[in-house]
Amino acid sequence: MQEATFLILTALADGSQHGYGIIAEVQQISGGRVRLRAGTLYTALDRLRADGLTEVDREEIVDGRLRRYYRLTPAGTRRLAAEAARLQVNARAALARLKPSGVVP
Amino acid sequence: MTGPSRLERGYRRVLACYPKAFRRDSEEEILAVLLAAAREGQRRAGLAESVDLIKGAVRMHLGMSRAPRPVRNAARLMCLGAVLTLADAGTVMLTLGGVRSAAVQDIDFAGGQWHIFVLAVIVPALASTPVVAGVWLWLAWAIGRGYARARFALKVFFSLLTAGWLIELAMGGGRGATPVTWPDLLATTALWLVGLVALLLVFSQAASPYYQQEPAHQ
Numbered sequence: 001m002q003e004a005t006f007l008i009l010t011a012l013a014d015g016s017q018h019g020y021g022i023i024a025e026v027q028q029i030s031g032g033r034v035r036l037r038a039g040t041l042y043t044a045l046d047r048l049r050a051d052g053l054t055e056v057d058r059e060e061i062v063d064g065r066l067r068r069y070y071r072l073t074p075a076g077t078r079r080l081a082a083e084a085a086r087l088q089v090n091a092r093a094a095l096a097r098l099k100p101s102g103v104v105p
Numbered sequence: 106m107t108g109p110s111r112l113e114r115g116y117r118r119v120l121a122c123y124p125k126a127f128r129r130d131s132e133e134e135i136l137a138v139l140l141a142a143a144r145e146g147q148r149r150a151g152l153a154e155s156v157d158l159i160k161g162a163v164r165m166h167l168g169m170s171r172a173p174r175p176v177r178n179a180a181r182l183m184c185l186g187a188v189l190t191l192a193d194a195g196t197v198m199l200t201l202g203g204v205r206s207a208a209v210q211d212i213d214f215a216g217g218q219w220h221i222f223v224l225a226v227i228v229p230a231l232a233s234t235p236v237v238a239g240v241w242l243w244l245a246w247a248i249g250r251g252y253a254r255a256r257f258a259l260k261v262f263f264s265l266l267t268a269g270w271l272i273e274l275a276m277g278g279g280r281g282a283t284p285v286t287w288p289d290l291l292a293t294t295a296l297w298l299v300g301l302v303a304l305l306l307v308f309s310q311a312a313s314p315y316y317q318q319e320p321a322h323q
Contacts, residue, residue, distance in 0.1 A: 023142060039162075042131060043160075043161040051174065065133060065140075067134070
């Protein structure tokens with residue numbers, strides 16, 4: 001799973017978000033490192049919807065403009081959990097092996 | 106004219122690159138996001154933002170976003186097939202000297218026979234390269250868009266690939282009736298494998314429902 005996809009799913013893990021909300025959440029989750037652009041976001045959202053990992057939660061009109069909220073589907077939640085667990089195992093292994101070098105505490 | 110409306114018009118021009126169906130569904134929504142993300146006082150669509158949008162539009166036109174994962178991977182493989190086809194033609198041209206030596210030494214090709222072989226086999230093979238690469242790319246596009254007939258076309262194309270591969274195998278690395286070098290054989294085998302995996306992906310259980318619905322983004 002690409003990092004942007006992982007971060008988008010993570011942004012939706014604790015509740016639905018609209019497009020700009022996802023961009024802001026992803027920026028915050030990544031500590032400012034990843035700033036999604038609209039084209040990338042909507043290509044990813046389109047794909048995630050096609051894969052059945054996200055779905056539209058609701059739509060609102062704010063200041064005369066459409067605001068669509070997205071949420072994780074049960075399949076999306078399972079996929080994110082599996083990916084997070086996989087990354088955690090890999091990160092633990094890397095940190096354990098780096099410990100003797102003194103680079104990590 | 107005020108700043109925001111000029112910015113909006115700029116973004117709308119870029120968003121016009123997207124497929125109609127996607128624009129109907131999502132243009133206003135994306136526009137709202139773009140305007141919300143714009144800097145204070147920004148009057149023009151940013152270059153990086155525009156490039157990102159155009160990249161997204163290209164992906165949507167290729168039908169690469171809504172297709173299930175196996176279909177997307179198959180379409181990527183078919184693009185690789187186009188690249189390998191061109192590389193294969195390059196290999197033939199680069200190894201032409203080796204092929205001639207093999208022909209003359211191993212199977213006693215006379216000068217005239219070599220010329221006939223070049224005219225009958227090598228020239229048509231090289232001339233058809235752009236067409237074959239084009240077929241790979243067309244299949245990638247049509248398969249990605251979900252056209253059911255493209256699956257049938259892929260079957261036919263793969264049958265032809267298999268026939269070509271078997272013929273080349275029978276020629277066997279310069280030891281048969283006509284000369285084929287190992288690099289040629291490897292390149293053809295690689296192409297056949299690409300076709301095989303693409304075919305398996307397109308006809309997989311996960312991909313099949315995609316071809317039972319209306320093609321995406323028409």
